[in-house]
Amino acid sequence: MEEKESLYEHSRYEQKWWDFWTKGGWFKAKTNSGKKNYTILIPPPNVTDRLHMGHGLNNTIQDILIRWKRMQGYNCLWLPGTDHAGIATQMMVEKALAKEGLSRKELGRTKFFQRCVEWKEKNGGIIINQLKKLGASCDWDREAYTMDEHLSRAVRRIFVNLFNDGLIYRGERLVNWDPALETAISDDEVNMEEVKGKLWHIRYPLKDEEGHIVIATTRPETMLGDTAVAVNPDDERYQQLIGKQVVIPFVNRVVPIVADHHVKPEFGTGCVKITPAHDPNDFEIAKRHQLPLINIFDEKACLNDVSPQEWRGLDRFVARKKILAALEEKSLLEKEEPYRYIMPFSDRSKVAIEPRLSKQWYVRMKELAGPAIDDVRNGTIRLFPKLWDKTYFHWMEHIQDWCISRQLWWGHRIPIWYCADCEDVTTGVDDPKTCRSCGGSKLKQDEDVLDTWFSSWLWPLSPFGWPEETEELRTFFPSNVLVTGAEIIFLWVARMIMVSHYTRQQAPFKDVYFNSIICDKNGRKFSKTLGNGIDPLETISEYGADATRFTCVVLAPLGGRVRMESSDFANGYRFVNKLWNASRFLNQNLGSIRKINDFREEDLDLPSRWLIHQLRETSFKINHCLEHYWLHEASAALYQFIWHAFCDWGLETAKPSLGKEKADIHLIASVLIYVFEGLLRLAAPFIPFVSEEIWHSLPAHPRWERPTSLVIAKFPQAEEIPQFSEDSEKWEQVKAVVTGVRSLRTQAAISPKEELDAFLTCDDEVWALIHPCRHWIKQLANVKDLQKTATGKTPHQSLVTTGKGWSLHVPVGTLLDVEKEKQRLERELKRIGNIVKGLEQKITDKNFLARAPQDVIESSQGQLENMRAQAHTLLENIKTLS
């Protein structure tokens, strides 16, 4: 047998087992398996993405769930794929072009698109291979891409369907314009951030009379597009001005003073400049007062020819400075004051959004929202954690139409053709040749592309061949669980639900699990600019994929916010290493046993029964936790069992039976191998590489069927594992004796090497339990012998500890510091005394006796007896000391 190092070297094993799994084809899902299906769709990362810790956690969770279900015998599909990521990819390619001294516009649309395709071929989807390093057990043969031919066709199909149903329309309104990317973006891609700005008070001269009106604004440059000044109709200060006119400086436009309730008299000067083309509020006011709209910016948010000659082409922020200076010069700037306010920024380019009037395509969402709301309300779809329900409902009930057109070149082109001969537009899954109204053939396709989410929302459908009614669709739709970040609940999750209902009258998944957001030590989100992220590829290479996975899951409870630092990963590594060394121990001691025989349950000793029972309990707990998506609890149970049950007690109690030619070695081997195989199976979804490596070095046990790989071994179910509740309790008693002696050693500063005498005071029943276990107690607590002694005949000058129905004396002779020991016992007596007092109060309370359930009363009584006995013993011992 190969002698393995005491350190687990992940780099030696991870590739080996990945290849083994891939070759075995165990991650492949079948359409006619005859088994129950379990499906997860990966939230497709952008082709531009590199694996970060958020992906790490998200995909580890999915992998644990899918591996767990696979081991339970389900036909599992974890569908991988990537998203073409319109804006992100276009930005990437433009950056690359810039290095060559080229621009998108110089290159032209067709060539630029081609460059994007090439970029994707060459650099895209790196993350896919990174996911494999993490151990992601996707069905990699099914990898999908939102720009694949049939997925693109699905995008066309859904557009046409919605259009024909009147759910897509073209509208002209103010949109969130990103001047850096020169495109409209949806409300959901806008971040509101507080900025430190200024509030400028500007004088607008009145027409036809002396004087001026003072308006307050944060954006003086937009005055060039002002078409009114508004005051509150109830504001007494300005009554006489309503209906009069002012002259906008620089452009000398004469505009009216209107009255509108939107204006808050207490804010600023109580007068607002109205720039309908560049402010959503002003836009609304303009509609109410039939004011004209004047656009003063081009697509880059630079001043257009509305402005005076010398300012044309200036960036909006440069223009602001110029205009302020000019106002100052004309004595029209009354004052400026510091002011904090909320401003919209583009999520992608991070530049300030410029509201812009433009024609865009929209999807009517209200019609789609209804069934999607019902799904969550009636539990067809369950959100984990549930607290997202309210947020979901609120958004869905106030849903706004979705602006789906983007002024980009990379993406699915909008399938709309304008007719040169008539007003109508034509759409089609295939490019139309003629206008649907007039039959004219002079058709021109819309220049814009669709929002990336307009293809992502089809993710539950399009990879399976929708709109064709394929076998895949029948098998894998709807999926079981969606694991994703809550930040895209509206961008993606809600929309998938809506479109699935629209197309198939069915929810796309049953459960939605929102994983935690990963932050740095200070609670800040990981970000490139801050450079505070932890690279999972680095932790994989340093600590291994298993340690990385395990650490993520242990740290991240459902849907919270997890603070992470690099050192956390060492903990996961220690755990993996612990398991590794346990396996080495078994190999070293049991390696010579060729065949493991089954054990007969009646032959098992107490610690064996306890250990098997622990395996049973742990299996139950892990299955139960996973059902509820409490992955961190499941991983904690696994950790607890492997480290503190199997290693600390299981192996330690087994040691005397091992190594030598003991008669019972075959029995104990059978128990250890049985339990170890069970725990490897429990561990497999969490730490698949190391468990697979260990598993192959483990001899077979008759109680476990051995398939070719651990990934398809049956996941332990509690019912299939022997149950020893009572014996397990008994062993806990024995453990308490051992722990008691050890504790005394520390408190009295007695070396573990010093062999001690031990006397137990207890009744015959307890003695009958403890006595047969004395050899373990001797070994684990290093005592010479364990003797029974009667109450009152306890040895002098001894340390004492108490348990349920027993007290244990350890004579230490002159080593005893009487005063110190007395103090310790008195402290302990006080503590126990308080508990006794509390329990006595409780147990004599009429209300308690009348209203508490019987089992609670009984357990309280039992507890009280126990505590009284302990108090009694302590008192006795204090007496002996004095």
Added chain:
RNA sequence: GGGCGAUUAGCUCAGUUGGUUAGAGCGCUACGUUGACAUCGUAGAGGUCAGAGAUUCGAGUUCUCUAUCGCCCACCA
């Protein structure tokens, strides 16, 4: 402005239908290494569960209020 959440050991956090003496990991202290593991073992110290009130036989857990801190949504120049 509205909604949601958090506040438990020095640190990071569990605590899932209210019920034994509130847990874990890390850190800290003491002791311990000639064959599983020092990336280890054994034990120890450390908490009035943010504060106030209410419901209850019983509250870390339910309710109300307060304080502090987060997050999401929202058109206030």
